[in-house]
Amino acid sequence: MAGQKKLTVVISQHQGKNPVKRQLEEELAMAFMLDPEIEVSIVPNLYDLSHDHSGLLFLQGIQGDVVVLSWLFPRATQWILDRTGVKGKAGTVFLVGEEDEEDEDQDEAEQKNPDAIGTLDVPDRLIYSIDLRASTDAQEFLDEIRRIVDVTSTETVDLMSWIQGEPKKEQLERYLNPQEILGIGNSDTGSVATGSIAEVEAEEKVRRRWYPVIDYDRCTNCMECIDFCLFGVYGVDALDRILVEAQDSCKKGCPACSRVCPENAIVFPQHKTPAIAGSAGEVAGLKIDLSQLFGGGNAVEMAARERDIELVRDGRDAVGMAVGIPKRQADSCGVRDELDDLIDGLDDLDL
């Protein structure tokens, strides 16, 4: 037997050096290290990991269920991982931030667009994405992970199947050399270390990145993003499915394609607007965005303007609304009924 099956917990660090956030990360890491049923690893902010970063290679090597704690909306975490080939079914997390809580009930029902193309080759394992902003109390995270440990430890079928089957090379490797996963005191695991967090930073420089992440549970492959983006970020795979092909061709700070996406399927995890950063709700479910009212124009105009700024910065000509603008010009907000109550009702909305 490979011994007791452990749950892998990965902590994705915050980009900044905010001491409060660092402290929560460290506190959790310490607690997990002491837990015999948990293997913990720390990686720099998931979103920033380049394809050859050891942290990413480590994540790709994890078999079985995994919990990922990050300072990102769970949707963002899920699809960043998906893009890098770390796939699995989304595990149910009970610890969600206040902001997302509202939508919890509708999540299951509404997350998936029936026309969405979905992701491919999803192995039978669970990935639990937890937003570290969901609480400031470390204990709440520990309780939640404990709960997940209990849930996952009852499933042993998976383990048996690979023992009887043909284990992959890296599986065998880990089986023979368990320290490798733990990453303790092993310098060639790079920044995957459970030891000191300072070590993590020294090992491999991670620069901040900026690129779109597609939520395939929403994406319908309509291709409006590829038509709109003039920087060659998008491409299609062998099956003609849209994908973010050239991540680093994306223009830092520009979220324009996410605004033109009719399904709200494009996530920029570091964008300040929750709806764009991957909050679960339709409009982040939490706050009303009044930008349109205060002169922002509609989303498509805004996107065209943002794109123009980047084009000009690149020494190209602004194209305004002339290129790649979605044909849909839907301003259809559906039926109108007791709308006058709406503003008065805002007070009662427990947003």
Next chain:
Amino acid sequence: MAEDLVFMMGKYEARVPTDCLYSKSHLWLRQDGLRYHVGFTAYSVRLLQDVYFLDWSVDSGVQVFEKQEIGEVESSKALSTLYAPFDGRIAEFNELLLDDPSGINTDGYGNGWLFTFETDAEPLTPEQYLEVLEGGWEKTQNMLKGQVN
């Protein structure tokens, strides 16, 4: 001083003082020498409700163009990017609000001013602004409804 104009937002009376000029983006501009003091109209404040965060992304003294992003506002119910109301120059921001933006709620047409602004543009008259409000009310409600649902 003439009596304020009033726009009914449902049951709420949004005041439109006649000693101000306005922008379509729901800001008031009150002339003060060569500059205008600029702030949120009662209509905007009503939609925002309790403002608790205000941040400017441009420095004072800079030239801005109409609809340029200049900052962010966040309230108990809403958030928004803020945009320059016209081409012009932002002379100075109201420093007091940066520490405590509650002035926007308590004295929106007075101490709750956001910044001073120099522009050659011709802002809307109170009557014109009222027309904007009347014309846009349905759309605004639809937009809100679209987001709330």
